[in-house]
Amino acid sequence: MTTGFFWDERCFWHSGGNYALTLPVGELVQPLASGGLPESPETKRRLKNLMDVTGLSKDLDLQSADPASKEELLRVHPRAFLDEFKDMSDQGGGDLGLRTPFGQGGFELAALSAGLATAAVRAVLSGEVDNAYALSRPPGHHCLPDWPNGFCLLANIAIAIEAAFAENRCRKVAVIDWDVHHGNGTEAIFYDRDDVLTISLHQEYNYPLDTGDKQDRGTGDGLGHNINIPLPPGCGHVAYLDAMNRIVLPALDTYQPDLIVVACGYDAGIFDPLARMLATADTFRQMTRQVKQAAEKLCGGKLVLVHEGGYSEAYVPFCGHATIEELSGSDKHAPDPMAATVAKRQPNARFDAFIAEQITEMAAYFATSPEKG
Known part of the structure; x- marks a missing residue:
């Protein structure tokens, strides 16, 4: 088995712009900054460093990619938005939305990030x-x-996904988002379509505060092709695997995708500062095993994981390493140094039973056909 690993040093150079005192140092070295966003480069850099130290990197096909082209970007984003983003980026950076600051060159770095995801899908x-x-x-x-x-x-x-459709490489894609925050953007883009099944497991009403309800099941042709699994704060290993087994995997079986893509955030991890969930490195390992087996059964193993959130610089590397170990089948192991601690902090049996009842209710709800209107 060959697992591609798509990365680029320059993606670590994305800065918080006006959220940080970013010092200009040219275009050939990572910017210097004081303070900044929780979305720092260190979680990703430390993951890559851990992979290098254990030797996992040597078991992967490491590649970079070209930035997503203007044509590829325009399939999703309006020209006016892209032009405004590019202009602001050229002028030193700014903030186009809610909590989206960027520095000079931010447009090019974002296009590179999208290009890595696009190249990964194309390669698979x-x-x-x-x-x-x-x-x-x-x-x-x-x-x-x-x-x-x-x-x-x-x-x-x-x-x-749109690049894959435009190149006639597939016809149906399932997206599983296990980032702790609701995948509202992916949901919105495909909400009225049936060629993409979107599934989001997330901490209920964490971020955004007004999206992610289970009743939001799509519109028009997309009715029934959006599944939200809001979980209450405090859910851990047992709840996540139960939700995968009882809701996500049956939905995949019904949909029969040509490709599965995972929005792979690690902020459901127990030490994350932006969430209140109790997932462990082994949780991510086992969820990866579940979805990998589903891909082998349904679509010839065609599976792509795209990195999203995760803000614990200490724990994300071990969660990511466990995930990529499982994805690749590598025997290069990085023992979880917090395993004993996280085992003691898992929910008790009564809480797990309470959540299991909610998951049972959600599974029954999603097994019914949604009503129009």
Whole structure:
């Protein structure tokens, strides 16, 4: 098995712009900054460093990619938005939406991030690699066509999917978003279509505060092709695997996609500062195993994971390493140094049973056909 790993040093250079005192140092080295966003480069850089130290990187097909082209971006984003983003980027940066600051060159870095996701999807669908991981930064799942938000400047996954459709590489795609925040951007882009099934597992009403309800199931041709699984704060390993088994995997079986894409955020991790969930490195390993087995069963193993959120510099590297170990089948292991601690902090049996009842109710709800109107 060959797993492609798509990354680029320059993606670590995306800065918070006006959220940080960014010092100009030219275009050949990472900018210097004082302070900045929770969405820092260090979670991703430390993941890549850990992979290098354990030798996992050597078991992967490491590649970079070209930035997404203007044609590829225009399939998702209006020209006026892209022109405004580019102009502001050229003039030193700014903020186009809610919590989306960027520095000079931010447009090019966002296009590169989208390009990594697009190249990963293209490589899997062409058979160049069996599956792939895109270490995309800045992330993308909150970005709407004309309004970025939540650290997301371009809709990376949607751009990659539209490129695959335009190149006639596939006809149906399923997107599973296990980032702790609702994947509102991906949902909005495909909400009235049946060629993309969007599924989001998220902490209920974390971010955004007004999206992610289970009743939001799509409109028009997309009715029934959007599934939101809002989980209450405090859910951990058992709840996530139960939701995958009881809701996500059956939905995939019904939909029969040609490709599965995971919006792979690690902010459901127990130490994340922007969430209140209790997932562990092993949670992400086992969810990856579940979706990998589903891909092997349904679409010849065609599976792409695209990096989204995750803000614990100490824990994201181990969650990511466990995920990529499982994706690639590598024997290069990075033991979770917090395993004993996180095991003690999992929900008790009574809470797990309470959540299991809610998941049972949601599974029954999604098994029914949604009503129009």
